[in-house]
Ligand SMILES: Nc1nc2c(ncn2[C@@H]2O[C@H](COP(=O)(O)OP(=O)(O)OP(=O)(O)O)[C@@H](O)[C@H]2O)c(=O)[nH]1
């Protein structure tokens with residue numbers, strides 16, 4: 434934004450109060466447009482969230498924010514996010530936010546009047562002069578772009594005109610604190626009760642999808658450190674687990690095999706596609722795979738277990754679930770329709786050790802499917818959770834395809850932790866599955882890329898490390 438009088442500091446302050454980083458677009462400027470109900474109506478109605486800022490002749494800067502549309506109406510509009518603010522007092526920076534108290538009276542824009550905040554009104558922007566007050570003494574030459582014809586004496590004014598000094602004079606007596614929380618501050622301490630303006634501006638502040646504060650704090654470690662942490666990972670020695678086993682389970686096409694490929698790529702140093710991935714009606718993965726991952730030639734002390742899609746009719750039989758969790762299912766076991774693995778099946782592991790059991794379950798869920806999750810998949814998740822809880826196996830949600838949540842993430846993956854839409858989906862999926870939000874791990878898998886990307890690697894490693902911590906919890910539990 435280049436136009437407009439708000440400084441960067443002032444805009445940043447407002448963004449912080451609004452709770453999002455926003456793009457300010459100048460809609461109205463008194464010195465350019467004049468000051469009348471008609472022009473305000475023309476410029477600010479139906480423009481979504483707006484900031485109105487006033488500069489008075491004492492060097493006070495104050496105004497109001499609303500997150501809802503201005504509409505011309507006889508009754509107040511509801512807005513729980515509205516606030517009145519002070520940015521400068523007598524030329525000094527003195528920022529203070531006064532949130533709305535009675536949301537139902539947040540804003541009002543009556544026909545032929547000024548837009549106002551609160552039922553006091555707590556803040557009114559201007560007041561048309563009464564017929565007797567409006568004289569031909571106003572300087573018509575001072576008003577510019579939209580010329581205001583001086584009102585003949587005796588007729589109601591239609592505008593506040595500039596005086597010879599270019600100031601818009603207003604006699605206002607707002608009743609501040611009626612609908613907004615004054616916190617003991619008076620209107621005098623905001624504006625000096627001076628409503629003679631050098632400038633008034635209105636900005637459109639379209640809701641951005643980016644938060645100013647991340648919905649989850651990022652970790653400090655750089656990529657190399659995160660990688661090293663996983664390379665150095667060793668399961669709790671005393672329990673006899675050589676490699677932590679993480680089970681990837683979810684719907685057809687959720688990104689289970691792609692997640693393995695992504696982790697494998699990070700440690701191989703280039704994008705690999707060892708596991709078959711793609712889209713098909715039925716699951717592409719037909720076998721239970723217990724993947725080994727190597728960093729150079731050294732195997733990591735963890736394994737990722739890939740499975741067939743859950744909703745598939747030829748998919749995982751309920752009887753297979755407990756066999757998988759308990760370590761009876763061998764690597765490369767082919768899932769059979771309505772025929773669960775049994776002790777007679779080829780390779781069946783009769784007496785699995787704790788090393789062969791699952792130590793952490795990752796429900797792999799496509800971000801785009803959270804709203805429309807298939808009932809049968811959800812009930813299978815619940816079934817698995819029940820089995821997992823009986824065995825004290827920790828569970829997480831790998832929220833895959835996070836890049837598809839919105840353009841702000843698709844264009845720049847580093848926005849994941851700042852995207853309000855990602856935050857919303859994280860909340861939604863945590864509720865749906867019934868796990869704490871901290872157990873939801875957003876990831877973007879390698880799919881179209883041919884080269885490694887630091888941010889993709891970062892989220893993949895963060896998720897893996899979190900799962901290893903949960904796997905450790907399982908082992909500590911087994912030890913106690
Ligand atoms: N945009 C995007 N696409 C992804 C992501 N992860 C996976 N995909 C794509 O989604 C499709 C399915 O991915 P898979 O990894 O095969 O899914 P799966 O869960 O293993 O599926 P089945 O084995 O068939 O049950 C593939 O076309 C992937 O390229 C991701 O994070 N972002």
Ligand SMILES: [Mg+2]
Pocket residue numbers: 689690691709710717718739740
């Ligand atoms: Mg697969």
